[in-house]
Amino acid sequence: MNGRERQRYRANRARWDESVAHHVASPDYDVPGFLRGADPLFPLEVDGMGPVRGRTLLHLQCHFGLDTLAWARRGARVVGLDYSAPAVAAARALAARAGLTARFVRSDVLDAPRRLGERFDLVYTGKGALCWLPDLEPWGEAVARLLRPGGRLFYLEDHPIAEDYEPTGRGGRLVRRHDYFRSAPLRFDETDTYATRGARLRHTVGYCWLHPTSQAVTALAHAGLVIDEFREYPFSYWHRYPAMRRAADGYWHLPREGPPIPLTYSVRAHRPLRGRD
Numbered sequence: 176m177n178g179r180e181r182q183r184y185r186a187n188r189a190r191w192d193e194s195v196a197h198h199v200a201s202p203d204y205d206v207p208g209f210l211r212g213a214d215p216l217f218p219l220e221v222d223g224m225g226p227v228r229g230r231t232l233l234h235l236q237c238h239f240g241l242d243t244l245a246w247a248r249r250g251a252r253v254v255g256l257d258y259s260a261p262a263v264a265a266a267r268a269l270a271a272r273a274g275l276t277a278r279f280v281r282s283d284v285l286d287a288p289r290r291l292g293e294r295f296d297l298v299y300t301g302k303g304a305l306c307w308l309p310d311l312e313p314w315g316e317a318v319a320r321l322l323r324p325g326g327r328l329f330y331l332e333d334h335p336i337a338e339d340y341e342p343t344g345r346g347g348r349l350v351r352r353h354d355y356f357r358s359a360p361l362r363f364d365e366t367d368t369y370a371t372r373g374a375r376l377r378h379t380v381g382y383c384w385l386h387p388t389s390q391a392v393t394a395l396a397h398a399g400l401v402i403d404e405f406r407e408y409p410f411s412y413w414h415r416y417p418a419m420r421r422a423a424d425g426y427w428h429l430p431r432e433g434p435p436i437p438l439t440y441s442v443r444a445h446r447p448l449r450g451r452d
C-alpha cells in the first residue's frame with residue numbers, strides 16, 4: 176500500500192469503527208427483531224448458499240455479526256471476520272445475547288487465510304462488502320485459499336452501476352452521473368450512513384471502489400474458482416433511492432417508469448476438487 180492508499184484505508188476503518196454502535200441501535204438492522212427470531216437473510220441468499228446445517232461457514236466482512244449469527248441459527252458452524260475492533264466486540268456481545276455459538280476474528284480480509292489457518296465448506300460475504308477493497312484480484316486469491324476443495328462461495332452485492340445514478344428533483348428521477356469504468360475510488364463526505372439517517376459521525380470522509388462486476392467474477396476465476404452462477408436483479412436489498420418502495424417480496428423496488436436498471440447481483444462459485452493449492 177502506498178501512502179495515499181494507507182490514508183484511505185485508515186479513513187474507512189475509522190468510519191466503520193464509529194458506525195458500529197449506531198448500526199447496532201439502528202431500526203434498519205433491527206437487532207431487537209433478530210433477538211425475537213426475525214431472519215435478516217434474504218431468500219436469494221438462503222437459496223444461493225444451499226444447505227448450511229453442520230457446515231463450516233466463514234463470513235468475510237461480517238460487520239457486527241447479524242448475518243453471521245443468522246447462519247448460526249440455521250445450524251452452520253460460523254466464523255465471522257472483520258477488520259473493525261468495535262464490530263468484532265459487538266458481534267461477540269450479540270452472539271452472547273442471542274445464545275448462539277460463533278467465533279469472531281479481527282483481521283483484514285486479505286490476511287484472513289494466514290490469520291485463520293483453516294479452510295471452510297462455505298464462504299459468504301457481500302451486501303456492501305466488495306466496494307471497500309481497492310483490488311479484487313488479491314480478494315479472489317484469499318477466497319480461494321479459504322475454501323476447502325469442493326467448498327462454495329456465495330454473495331449478494333450492490334450492482335456497481337447503481338452507484339452511477341443519482342436521484343434528481345422532487346420526483347427523484349434517476350440520472351446517470353458517473354463513469355462505470357472509472358478506476359479511482361469514489362470519495363464521499365457524509366455525517367450519516369445508509370443505516371444511521373440523522374446521525375452525526377465525526378469520521379465523515381470515506382472511499383469506495385465500484386469495481387465492474389466483470390472484475391469480481393474474473394478475480395474469482397483467476398484464483399481457480401469455477402463460477403456456477405452470476406445473476407443481476409432490478410431491485411435492491413436496501414432503501415437505496417428515496418423513490419423506492421419495499422414490496423411483499425422483501426426487496427426495494429423503483430417505480431415502474433423507465434427501463435429497469437440492475438441494482439443487485441449475485442455470484443455462486445466453487446473450488447474444484449482438484450486444482451491449484
Ligand SMILES: C[S@@+](CC[C@H](N)C(=O)[O-])C[C@H]1O[C@@H](n2cnc3c(N)ncnc32)[C@H](O)[C@@H]1O
Nearest residue numbers: 191236237238257258259283284301302303307
Ligand atoms: C456494510 S458492512 C457489510 C457487512 C454486512 N453485509 C452488514 O451490512 O452487516 C462492511 C464491513 O466491511 C468491513 N471491512 C471493510 N474493509 C475491510 C477489510 N479490508 N477487511 C476486513 N473487513 C473490512 C467493515 O468494517 C464493515 O464492517
